[in-house]
Amino acid sequence: MxxxxxxxxxxxxxxxxxxxxxxxxxxxxxxxxxxxxxxxxxxxxxxxxxxxxxxxxxxxxxxxxxxxxxxxxxxxxxxxxxxxxxxxxxxxxxxxxxxxxxxxxxxxxxxxxxxxxxxxxxxxxxxxxxxxxxxxxxxxxxxxxxxxxxxxxxxxxxxxxxxxxxxxxxxxxxxxxxxxxxxxxxxxxxxxxxxxxxxxxxxxxxxxxxxxxxxxxxxxxxxxSFVPIRAISVLGLGLGAIALLYGLYVVALKIASPDEPAGWTTLMVVLLIVSAFQMVALGVIGEYVWRGLDAARKRPxxxxxxxxxxxxxxxxxxxxx
Structure with missing residues (x-):
């Protein structure tokens, strides 16, 4: 029954x-x-x-x-x-x-x-x-x-x-x-x-x-899902590629115009983008770390x-x- x-x-x-x-x-x-x-x-x-x-x-x-x-x-x-x-x-x-x-x-x-x-x-x-x-x-x-x-x-x-x-x-x-x-x-x-x-x-x-x-x-x-942590890797690679291209551009510009002043605005934009990415990355990683800690405690x-x-x-x- x-x-x-x-x-x-x-x-x-x-x-x-x-x-x-x-x-x-x-x-x-x-x-x-x-x-x-x-x-x-x-x-x-x-x-x-x-x-x-x-x-x-x-x-x-x-x-x-x-x-x-x-x-x-x-x-x-x-x-x-x-x-x-x-x-x-x-x-x-x-x-x-x-x-x-x-x-x-x-x-x-x-x-x-x-x-x-x-x-x-x-x-x-x-x-x-x-x-x-x-x-x-x-x-x-x-x-x-x-x-x-x-x-x-x-x-x-x-x-x-x-x-x-x-x-x-x-x-x-x-x-x-x-x-x-x-x-x-x-x-x-x-x-x-x-x-x-x-x-x-x-x-x-x-x-x-x-x-x-x-x-x-x-x-x-x-x-x-591993998408959040994978997204950090993809975004990091993308920003790294952009940084590499921009670095090559700056070097080429410096060679072509030695007296060209450094761009304060460009420097700040790059700095802010990278800093923002780092904070987002730390936040996502922190979510995973916190869940690992919560599981390790084995509270009911x-x-x-x-x-x-x-x-x-x-x-x-x-x-x-």
């Missing part, structure tokens, strides 16, 4: 929890009767009443919900890793707590998993969102596809269904400052891509700030304050049904 673990990272989702749990439980009716369910909600250091809302849902739906309460906010990707570590299913899914991703899509994902695919991706081909957020998302995924992982689907994704083996392999990596979904792609398992339209958020306000988006872009590029990705288990007796009754 296969067991599906649905991982839901939560951060300031107090108002979403009642709707999310209701829709997830209602979606069980669309699955074959032999499938059992557990929902692993990870409270990522929320400062509102998200934990209380989760505890209420745990009482309302006995035997289904496991709550992993983290000691502090560690980011959604680390929260997902925590959920993977505490999930016990044969197959797992990750879905957002704001219900922008349709839970009914998991039925198709499960069917592909039964056919032997270890990774199934819900690909956002269209968004009901508009404006700057949509433009930034498209730019981010274009950069990742062209500079890092060429085999990722267009439009991006954060709704996935995967086998227990994929979860175990990701947990073994102990990756820091990375992108857990891209790690699943990087593992190399063949995957199925299911397109869908991402809904507009109806409840609450997104905490996915601009600074977090920029950090995710930097982390993803640094984790999966998350700290669990408490795990609230579902009612075991009610869970056994659910499985028997």
């Amino acid at each position: 296969p067991k599906l673990s649905v991982i839901v990272p939560c951060y300031y989702n107090e108002g979403n929890i009642p709707v999310t749990t209701r829709e997830l439980v209602a979606n069980e009716a669309n699955f074959p009767p032999e499938v059992s369910f557990e929902y692993v909600f990870v409270n990522d250091g929320s400062g509102d009443d998200t934990l209380a809302a989760l505890q209420s849902a745990q009482v309302m739906y006995p035997g289904r919900i496991r709550i992993v309460d983290l000691a502090g906010n560690v980011g959604s990707y680390n929260a997902i890793v925590a959920g993977m570590a505490h999930a016990t299913g044969d197959c797992l899914a990750v879905i957002t707590a704001d219900m922008q991703d349709p839970p009914e899509l998991m039925v198709q994902m499960y069917a592909h998993w039964q056919k032997g695919f270890k990774l199934v991706i819900g690909n956002r081909q269209h968004r009901e969102e508009t404006g700057l957020g949509q433009t930034m998302a498209k730019t981010f995924h274009w950069l990742m596809k062209n500079l890092a992982l060429s085999n990722i689907p267009d439009g991006g994704f954060d709704f996935v269904f995967f086998d227990r083996q994929v979860a175990d392999e990701v947990l073994k990596l102990h990756e820091r400052n990375s992108n857990v979904f891209y790690l699943m792609i990087w593992l190399g398992f063949p995957y199925v891509n299911i397109p869908y339209t991402r809904r507009k958020r109806e409840i609450g306000k997104s905490r996915w700030t601009l600074s977090k988006k920029i950090k995710l872009l930097i982390d993803s590029l640094m984790a999966f 990705l998350y700290v669990v304050r408490e795990v609230l288990e579902p009612n075991k007796e009610a869970q056994q009754q659910q499985w028997r049904r």
Whole structure:
């Protein structure tokens, strides 16, 4: 009897929890009767009443919900890793707590998993969102596809269904400052891509700030691409070639016109260009060095304050049904 673990990272989702749990439980009716369910909600250091809302849902739906309460906010990707570590299913899914991703899509994902695919991706081909957020998302995924992982689907994704083996392999990596979904792609398992339209958020306000988006872009590029460090080498060679040609020009000018005064403006422009390049190069190198230092520390990705288990007796009754 296969067991599906649905991982839901939560951060300031107090108002979403009642709707999310209701829709997830209602979606069980669309699955074959032999499938059992557990929902692993990870409270990522929320400062509102998200934990209380989760505890209420745990009482309302006995035997289904496991709550992993983290000691502090560690980011959604680390929260997902925590959920993977505490999930016990044969197959797992990750879905957002704001219900922008349709839970009914998991039925198709499960069917592909039964056919032997270890990774199934819900690909956002269209968004009901508009404006700057949509433009930034498209730019981010274009950069990742062209500079890092060429085999990722267009439009991006954060709704996935995967086998227990994929979860175990990701947990073994102990990756820091990375992108857990891209790690699943990087593992190399063949995957199925299911397109869908991402809904507009109806409840609450997104905490996915601009600074977090920029950090995710930097982390993803640094984790999966050598392009930034390669760009420094190419730019350095280009500037070196320009400097060599300019040096030859200055020598030739000096020979042809010995009394020609040195160009102060030209000297300053060259100096500024080279200095600017050096600062950019040091910044990019520093990003890689910092990530190496962070990995060498081996600090935990998350700290669990408490795990609230579902009612075991009610869970056994659910499985028997």
